[in-house]
Amino acid sequence: MADMSVKILPALADNYMYLIICNKTKEAAIVDPVNPESVLEAVQNENVKLKSVLTTHHHWDHAGGNEKLVTLFKDKLIVYGGDERIGAMTNKIGQDDTFKIGNLDVQCHFTPCHTTGHICYFVQTPARDSKAVFTGDTLFLGGCGRFFEGTAEQMYSALIEKLSNLPDETKVFCGHEYSLQNLKFANHVEPQNVTIQNKIEWSKAKRANNEPTVPSTIGEEKEINPFMRVCVDSVQQYAKSHGNPIEAMRAIRKVKDSFK
Numbered sequence: 193m194a195d196m197s198v199k200i201l202p203a204l205a206d207n208y209m210y211l212i213i214c215n216k217t218k219e220a221a222i223v224d225p226v227n228p229e230s231v232l233e234a235v236q237n238e239n240v241k242l243k244s245v246l247t248t249h250h251h252w253d254h255a256g257g258n259e260k261l262v263t264l265f266k267d268k269l270i271v272y273g274g275d276e277r278i279g280a281m282t283n284k285i286g287q288d289d290t291f292k293i294g295n296l297d298v299q300c301h302f303t304p305c306h307t308t309g310h311i312c313y314f315v316q317t318p319a320r321d322s323k324a325v326f327t328g329d330t331l332f333l334g335g336c337g338r339f340f341e342g343t344a345e346q347m348y349s350a351l352i353e354k355l356s357n358l359p360d361e362t363k364v365f366c367g368h369e370y371s372l373q374n375l376k377f378a379n380h381v382e383p384q385n386v387t388i389q390n391k392i393e394w395s396k397a398k399r400a401n402n403e404p405t406v407p408s409t410i411g412e413e414k415e416i417n418p419f420m421r422v423c424v425d426s427v428q429q430y431a432k433s434h435g436n437p438i439e440a441m442r443a444i445r446k447v448k449d450s451f452k
């Protein structure tokens with residue numbers, strides 16, 4: 193068995209929580225435990241020791257279960273986050289902070305824009321043969337989060353300067369099942385992009401079986417996600433951004449905000 197496992201736990205209407213397991217030590221962490229009861233069930237089923245909570249941002253559908261989860265577990269949980277508004281937070285973290293989940297290495301990427309304190313968590317095995325990033329509401333499969341508390345410059349920094357520079361094989365676990373809506377918009381921006389068309393058909397089949405479309409990979413997002421492609425000619429032409437990727441980011445987010 194590989195050193196790292198990730199269990200996908202659906203919650204609410206379209207949220208995902210993720211149980212990250214170090215298979216060597218059987219220690220685990222949970223990402224955005226909005227539904228503490230189903231986290232408890234998964235921890236028991238997997239027979240792992242839950243040690244920490246990785247909070248991507250303070251919105252209730254991500255952080256809203258933190259307090260209850262902490263009271264449900266008799267062992268003290270470490271609650272990581274990058275925003276004072278996160279309930280039960282014990283460890284405030286920022287850019288390039290590191291910590292462990294058993295033997296697994298976690299590196300924090302500070303990605304403010306959707307909220308001012310948003311964090312993405314990059315997790316690797318000691319042998320570097322398995323890599324995953326937990327992107328909350330910053331990077332979605334085929335899309336990105338709304339700019340509630342930030343700017344196009346900040347989302348450019350998050351998606352292009354930070355997340356795009358992770359290894360292409362890194363699996364992307366995002367906060368919501370928004371893939372089909374996002375890919376419909378991606379297809380609108382780049383109607384000639386066959387990789388997007390293929391991903392739409394694949395995603396439809398997955399959803400018809402009630403299966404998640406996550407994870408994608410960083411390499412795949414660079415092929416299908418218009419917000420990861422603001423430097424690409426076809427996206428710039430759509431955005432009429434004249435070679436300016438930040439203007440392209442601003443323009444396509446504005447269109448996507450009201451796209452149906």
Ligand SMILES: [Zn+2]
Nearest residue numbers: 249251306329
């Ligand atoms: Zn959010």
